[in-house]
Amino acid sequence: MIDRPIRIALQLQPQHMDYATIRRTASEAEDLGVDIIFNWDHFYPLNGEPDGLHFECWTMxxxxxxxxxxxxxxxxxxxxxxxxxxxxADMARTVDHISGGRLILGIGSGWFERDYTEYGYDFGTAGSRLDDLAEALPRIEARWGKLNPPPTRKIPVLIGGGGEKKTLRLVAKHADIWHTLADADGVEHKLGVLRGHCEAIGRDPAEIEVSVVARPGTRERLHTAGARLFTVHVGGPDPDLTELREWISWRDETNK
Structure with a gap:
C-alpha cells in the first residue's frame, strides 16, 4: 500500500472576475500553503450570469x-x-516545462452543451464522448514519448468521472489521480469497482490517488473511505479563501 498524505487543492473557477483578481487569488492560495491550484475548461460561466466574465483554461x-x-x-x-x-499533449508538455514540472493533466469527456454549440464542436452523446476519450488517452501518452524535449517528468493524469463501465476502466488503465463528485458511500462503492478494473489489468489500485470535492462536515468520512486529495471551489466576483484556510489547517493537523 502507498501511504499518502492529505493534499488540499483549490479550484479557482475563472468566472465573474477580472484576471487581476484571478491572479491575486492564485498567489494568495499559494502563500497559504495549498498543494494544487486548478481551474476548469469551459468557455462560459457555469452558474450566475450566463454571459458573465470568463477566461480560457490553457492560456491561463x-x-x-x-x-x-x-x-x-x-x-x-x-x-x-x-x-x-x-x-x-504538446500543450501540457509546454506548460509542464514553463512550470518546472508542476502540471497535472486533468481530463474528462465533456458535458457542457453550450461550450460545444457555441464553439462548433460535435456534442454527440455521453457514450460517444467517452469513446473519444478512450481513443485519445493512448494518443496523448504516445505523443509525450515523441516530443523534443520530452516532459520534465511523467505528467500525472487525473481523470474525472464515476461511470463504472467505461470511466473507471479508463482510470484503472491511465490515471494517477481519480476525481469524483461522489459522497463517502459512493466513493467506497466506486473504489470497489475500480479495484476490479485494476485487478483485471494487473495494476495496484493504491497507485491511484483519490480526489474529492471538499464538502464541510464530510472530511472524516471521505478520508476513511480513501480520499486523500480534497478540492475547495471558489469563483467570482469576490473569491473568499476562508474555507480553504480551514481545510489547510485540517490537512496540517491530520498529516502530523
Missing amino acids: LAAWAEATSRVEIGPLVSCNSYRNPELL
Whole structure:
C-alpha cells in the first residue's frame, strides 16, 4: 500500500472576475500553503450570469506556470473534445516545462452543451464522448514519448468521472489521480469497482490517488473511505479563501 498524505487543492473557477483578481487569488492560495491550484475548461460561466466574465483554461495555466513557483497546477478538468489529442499533449508538455514540472493533466469527456454549440464542436452523446476519450488517452501518452524535449517528468493524469463501465476502466488503465463528485458511500462503492478494473489489468489500485470535492462536515468520512486529495471551489466576483484556510489547517493537523 502507498501511504499518502492529505493534499488540499483549490479550484479557482475563472468566472465573474477580472484576471487581476484571478491572479491575486492564485498567489494568495499559494502563500497559504495549498498543494494544487486548478481551474476548469469551459468557455462560459457555469452558474450566475450566463454571459458573465470568463477566461480560457490553457492560456491561463501557462500564465499561472510563470506566476507561481511551488504549487502544482492543472485543469479540473480539460475537455477532451476541444483539442486534438496530440495538440493537447504538446500543450501540457509546454506548460509542464514553463512550470518546472508542476502540471497535472486533468481530463474528462465533456458535458457542457453550450461550450460545444457555441464553439462548433460535435456534442454527440455521453457514450460517444467517452469513446473519444478512450481513443485519445493512448494518443496523448504516445505523443509525450515523441516530443523534443520530452516532459520534465511523467505528467500525472487525473481523470474525472464515476461511470463504472467505461470511466473507471479508463482510470484503472491511465490515471494517477481519480476525481469524483461522489459522497463517502459512493466513493467506497466506486473504489470497489475500480479495484476490479485494476485487478483485471494487473495494476495496484493504491497507485491511484483519490480526489474529492471538499464538502464541510464530510472530511472524516471521505478520508476513511480513501480520499486523500480534497478540492475547495471558489469563483467570482469576490473569491473568499476562508474555507480553504480551514481545510489547510485540517490537512496540517491530520498529516502530523
